[in-house]
Amino acid sequence: xxxxxxxxxxxxxxxxxxxxxxxxxxxxxxxxxxxxxxxxxxxxxxxxxxxxxxxxxxxxxxxxxxxxxxxxxxxxxxxxxxxxxxxxxxxxxxxxxxxxxxxxxxxxxxxxxxxxxxxxxxxxxxxxxxxxxxxxxxxxxxxxxxxxxxxxxxxxxxxxxxxxxxxxxxxxxxxxxxxxxxxxxxxxxxxxxxxxxxxxxxxxxxxxxxxxxxxxxxxxxx
Amino acid sequence: xxxxxxxxxxxxxxxxxxxxxxxxxxxxxxxxxxxxxxxxxxxxxxxxxxxxxxxxxxxxxxxxxxxxxxxxxxxxxxxxxxxxxxxxxxxxxxxxxxxxxxxxxxxxxxxxxxxxxxxxxxxxxxxxxxxxxxxxxxxxxxxxxxxxxxxxxxxxxxxxxxxxxxxxxxxxxxxxxxxxxxxxxxxxxxxxxxxxxxxxxxxxxxxxxxxxxxxxxxxxxx
DNA sequence: AATATAATTTAGACTCATCTAAAATATATT
DNA sequence: AATATATTTTAGATGAGTCTAAATTATATT
Numbered sequence: 273x274x275x276x277x278x279x280x281x282x283x284x285x286x287x288x289x290x291x292x293x294x295x296x297x298x299x300x301x302x303x304x305x306x307x308x309x310x311x312x313x314x315x316x317x318x319x320x321x322x323x324x325x326x327x328x329x330x331x332x333x334x335x336x337x338x339x340x341x342x343x344x345x346x347x348x349x350x351x352x353x354x355x356x357x358x359x360x361x362x363x364x365x366x367x368x369x370x371x372x373x374x375x376x377x378x379x380x381x382x383x384x385x386x387x388x389x390x391x392x393x394x395x396x397x398x399x400x401x402x403x404x405x406x407x408x409x410x411x412x413x414x415x416x417x418x419x420x421x422x423x424x425x426x427x428x429x430x431x432x433x434x435x436x437x438x439x440x441x442x443x444x445x446x447x448x449x450x451x452x453x454x455x456x457x458x459x460x461x462x463x464x465x466x467x468x469x470x471x472x473x474x475x476x477x478x479x480x481x482x483x484x485x486x487x488x489x490x491x492x493x494x
Numbered sequence: 495x496x497x498x499x500x501x502x503x504x505x506x507x508x509x510x511x512x513x514x515x516x517x518x519x520x521x522x523x524x525x526x527x528x529x530x531x532x533x534x535x536x537x538x539x540x541x542x543x544x545x546x547x548x549x550x551x552x553x554x555x556x557x558x559x560x561x562x563x564x565x566x567x568x569x570x571x572x573x574x575x576x577x578x579x580x581x582x583x584x585x586x587x588x589x590x591x592x593x594x595x596x597x598x599x600x601x602x603x604x605x606x607x608x609x610x611x612x613x614x615x616x617x618x619x620x621x622x623x624x625x626x627x628x629x630x631x632x633x634x635x636x637x638x639x640x641x642x643x644x645x646x647x648x649x650x651x652x653x654x655x656x657x658x659x660x661x662x663x664x665x666x667x668x669x670x671x672x673x674x675x676x677x678x679x680x681x682x683x684x685x686x687x688x689x690x691x692x693x694x695x696x697x698x699x700x701x702x703x704x705x706x707x708x709x710x711x712x713x714x715x716x
Numbered sequence: 717a718a719t720a721t722a723a724t725t726t727a728g729a730c731t732c733a734t735c736t737a738a739a740a741t742a743t744a745t746t
Numbered sequence: 747a748a749t750a751t752a753t754t755t756t757a758g759a760t761g762a763g764t765c766t767a768a769a770t771t772a773t774a775t776t
Contacts, residue, residue, distance in 0.1 A: 277733065298754055311734055313755055318732090330741055330754055360582075361608040371602050378596045386583040499763065520724055533764055535725055540762090552724055552771055 274322070276377045279346050281305065281315050282324055286335050286343035295332045344408040349384050350376040351397035356387060358398045365398035395433040396483050402433075411486075418456075419464065419482035426455040431486035439484065446475050448485060496544070498599045501568050503527065503537050504546055508557050508565035517554045566630040571606050572598035573619035573626075578609060580620045587620035617655040618705050624655075633708075640678075641686065641704035648677040653708040661706065668697050670707060 274282070284304045288296045298316070302309045313329075320327040324339035335343060353375040357368040385406065388394075395411045396402055402417070404410045415430045429452050432440070443449070447470040457474065458467040464479040477485075496504070506526045510518045520538070524531045535551075542549040546561035557565065575597040579590040607628065610616075617633045618624055624639070626632045637652045651674050654662070665671070669692040679696065680689040686701040 275732080299752095307733095308735065309754060310736080310756085314733075357605070360612055361605065363608070371600070371605055374600045374602075375597075378593070378600075380593050380596075383579070383583065383593055386585070390582055497762080521722095529763095530765065531724060532726080532766080536763075 274324075274342065278315070278319060278322075278324075279342075279377060281312075282319060282335070282339060282343050283346050283350075285319075285325065285333065286340065286347075289335050294334050296334070297332045301333075341408045344404040344410070346376055348404045348406075348408075349378070351401060351403040352384060352387050352391065352394070354397045354399070355391050355394045355403075359391065368398060415486035415488055417483050418454075418466070418468075418477075418485040418487050419479055421456050421487065423456055423459055426453065427487040427489050428453055429485060430488040432484055433486060434484040439481075442481070443485070446477070447471060447473055454487075496546075496564065500537070500541060500544075500546075501564075501599060503534075504541060504557070504561055504565050505568050505572075507541075507547065507555065508562065508569075511557050516556050518556070519554050563630050566626040566632070568598050570626045570628075570630075571600070573623060574606060574609050574613060574616070576619045576621070577613050577616045577625075581613065590620060637708035637710055639705050640676075640688070640690075640699075640707040640709050641701055643678050643709065645678055645681055648675065649709040649711050650675055651707060652710040654706055655708060656706040661703075664703070665707070668699070669693060669695055676709075 281301070285296050285301055288300055288304060298309050298312050301312045301316075305312075316325060316327045316333055319325045319339070320333075323336055324342060325333050326336055327333045350372045353372040354365075354368045357363045357371055358365055363371075388406075394403055396417060401420075402410050411433055416427075417433070421427065429448050429450055431450070432443070448454075452470060455469040456466060457469050460466070464482075466477055466479075466482055468475055468477060503523070507518050507523055510522055510526060520531050520534050523534045523538075527534075538547060538549045538555055541547045541561070542555075545558055546564060547555050548558055549555040572594045575594040576587075576590045579585045579593055580587060585593075616625055618639060618641075623642075624632045633655055638649075639655070643649065651670050651672055653672070654665070670676075674692060677691040678688060679691050682688070686704075688699055688701075688704055690697055690699060
């Protein structure tokens with residue numbers, strides 16, 4: 273449907289749109305893709321024509337519903353391939369991005385659904401970023417995995433991305449009930465495990481645990 | 495290095511070159527790629543420029559050593575991905591070709607070597623076609639897997655593509671010694687198993703067995 | 717060997733994605 | 747509000763890959 277270049281533009285624009293309340297500017301896109309503003313303008317025309325973007329000249333651009341759906345589909349492919357590359361081919365998490373940039377453009381939807389199944393429907397990629405499902409729903413779109421938080425940030429436990437009894441029991445025992453407040457005291461670089469303050473207790477949790485704990489900012493509504 | 499289109503041309507030309515003692519003609523290439531002779535001419539120029547082909551206008555074209563090496567590398571990727579698609583994603587052998595056409599252009603060599611390892615260094619793809627190794631050596635280039643022979647063809651057992659003791663013992667027991675003469679009596683379409691005449695015995699062998707038995711024509715030298 | 721037919725190449729044009737340089741518009745500054 | 751600066755768009759050109767139609771070369775036929 274869309275060419276590889278179009279897909280790359282759309283993906284970049286979608287990522288940028290999370291910043292400035294959804295409005296994205298020509299120069300930012302050019303910067304993000306290491307190309308010129310002139311080239312970007314041409315592409316904005318084309319993607320607008322296909323109603324993937326809503327574009328008014330000189331006024332920036334927004335991703336449409338249709339565009340978002342396609343962008344999420346590409347991101348889904350990218351992140352599923354990243355999981356495959358780390359889990360099956362034993363690449364490190366810092367090696368997979370470039371390869372996934374190519375693999376994400378392979379068109380077969382059936383292929384990606386079967387890959388998703390093989391990988392056991394993962395919710396996060398090796399970097400802790402959420403993997404959209406087939407319909408473009410992002411698990412905990414407004415939530416942030418604990419594994420993504422930095423030192424000194426605090427928040428509330430908002431959900432889990434893993435429902436195995438053993439995991440839930442572990443959370444229960446360590447004090448990670450829903451709604452509880454926590455603070456990140458330290459992140460160990462070598463294995464991305466964390467020291468967390470919960471109430472008066474300080475506990476150590478692995479990266480694998482942290483990425484399955486969804487959090488939200490304590491002042492967020494909803 | 496080479497663009498996706500260039501790779502597709504080279505691969506098509508390489509495949510055609512096995513027919514007419516290595517000489518390939520513009521029209522055949524155009525036919526094989528469903529394009530026009532004019533487009534082919536342009537591309538022959540370009541691939542010649544890169545010394546992947548030896549081209550003289552109006553006189554046909556040959557693949558150079560360098561071109562062959564690249565072609566075999568692409569074919570290697572294609573066939574390894576086919577094995578992955580059938581073994582891990584459970585696609586049928588008749589479904590994998592189109593997907594592999596896209597995957598074969600993914601550039602990472604490291605990725606393909608790890609895939610090869612994951613798949614246990616397969617010698618044949620799901621269609622029984624041999625998979626070239628990293629150096630472009632094709633296992634039994636002049637041999638033909640028994641699984642590829644048609645009804646009524648006969649030949650000599652020339653080698654094996656599998657060296658597991660159990661397999662070799664099985665061959666021993668059923669009479670498939672090296673150099674022995676056989677004839678294909680029947681091929682069952684539903685599972686591609688075969689009825690084979692060896693000496694006075696008639697035996698039934700599975701596709702998995704047949705694809706690991708390499709044969710040659712009884713009149714071939716060497 | 718001359719001519720007819722088939723195969724191939726050239727010429728010229730189109731689309732896609734890109735660029736530089738100039739023009740147009742928006743934003744910031746005085 | 748007028749001017750300066752920054753951002754964005756337009757104009758025009760380029761390279762890759764493609765096409766159709768015309769010209770050229772090779773092959774087949776008489």
